[in-house]
Amino acid sequence: MSSSFDKFQKRRLITSYFSVVLSVFLVLFLLGTLGFFIVNSKKVADDFKEGIAMSVYFKDEAKDTTLVKFANELKASKFAKTYKFVSKDDAAKEHTDIIGENFMEFLGVNPLQNSYDIHIKADYVVGDSIVKIERKLRENKLIADIVYDKQLVNMVNDNVKRVSMWILIISGFLAVIAVLLINSSMRLSIYANRFIIKTMQMVGATKAFIRKPFIWRSVKLGMIGAGIAIVALLGGLFYLDSVFPTLGLLNDKLTIIAILLAVFGMGVLITWLSTYFATQRFLNLRTDDLY
Missing domain, CATH: 3.30.70.3040 (Alpha-Beta Plaits)
Known part of the structure; x- marks a missing residue:
């Protein structure tokens, strides 16, 4: 009986880890794609302008x-x-x-x-x-x-301004959704361990001591998700560069490195902050409220 329960707990834990890594990967891949789109949209607009x-x-x-x-x-x-x-x-x-x-x-x-x-x-x-x-x-x-073509020049400039404005609005909206999705996944992961957190607190463990293993575990999951997102982004870039070589998507290596580092940093930062506030919430709850 105990063995089957342990297996169930292990499967549930693995499922929880997988859901966190998957949500981090999907969100960071989306944000990374958006980042590359913003950078290259200016390049495409500039190429079009210079073609006149x-x-x-x-x-x-x-x-x-x-x-x-x-x-x-x-x-x-x-x-x-x-x-x-x-x-x-x-x-x-x-x-x-x-x-x-x-x-x-x-x-x-x-x-x-x-x-x-x-x-x-x-x-x-x-x-x-x-x-x-x-x-x-x-x-x-x-x-x-x-x-x-004066009319074409005016039309291109008007459209570039309009598209740039919508890109900024959509980017902000997606960034908020991304943070909320990762935060939700991390809170669910911590929720499954709320009794362990409260037990450790009852035997005298400090809040910092309790938070540390949860934060470190979440950061590692965030790093794994960010790593998978970076590999997927690089794969997408190499594929698009082979299909559209004239765009020169791989020419600006510094920008590519900066975006990939930002993706990795966001994976670490968001999981760290989400886990910190999630554990803090359960640490401040009364025992009766855990149920």
């Missing part, structure tokens, strides 16, 4: 020296991420490929202009900054026109 090209067209009287000088100015500028010179002949060939016929045969001349396609850094692809860049470039009297 500004085309600068030069008048026919602009000589090669003028075009080379402009390229040097772009190279020295803070706003230009990349730039490419497109000669009028290359532009004609591209148009011919798109249209499917040589338009110069019936026009007799090439009406297109030499140009530079400029991809601007993401920090400058905002309403005021990009307008200032356009105004500065137009000071060159040999520039015929500057073309870029």
Whole structure:
């Protein structure tokens, strides 16, 4: 009879440990995923912004020296991420490929202009900054026109602000839920040992002495759950990087390490605090209230 009861208690204890590790893993994996999403959402938004090209067209009287000088100015500028010179002949060939016929045969001349396609850094692809860049470039009297999708720039910036706000709201909401879930699991684990806690207290053990083994056990379970979450997060990152290599998810190693350390630290901190307050609650209860 005693043996079967001991087996039952052991199974119940193992189930309790498993539920704590599982809840810690799921919550920390969710928070870690959210952290990576927040970091990489800015990267994706920046890549999209930098994909918007500004085309600068030069008048026919602009000589090669003028075009080379402009390229040097772009190279020295803070706003230009990349730039490419497109000669009028290359532009004609591209148009011919798109249209499917040589338009110069019936026009007799090439009406297109030499140009530079400029991809601007993401920090400058905002309403005021990009307008200032356009105004500065137009000071060159040999520039015929500057073309870029102004409506797309405004739409991207508005959407980025809107999405960023919702990400912050959802992050805060999920963080609160995460703490409550782990706290609930830890309290249930301590609840199963409430009679042991009270017995130790009745024989003269101090509160700190009683709390110590429970806190240490919970921290170890939190470390195990955090470790599993870190492995799962790394696996997910490597998989996504293989599917979407252009995003460069593994390039910023310092950010990845910081997020993983934060996940591990939260696993330890939340389990420590939850166990501390849960044991403190049962230590302060009267014996009659345990039932």
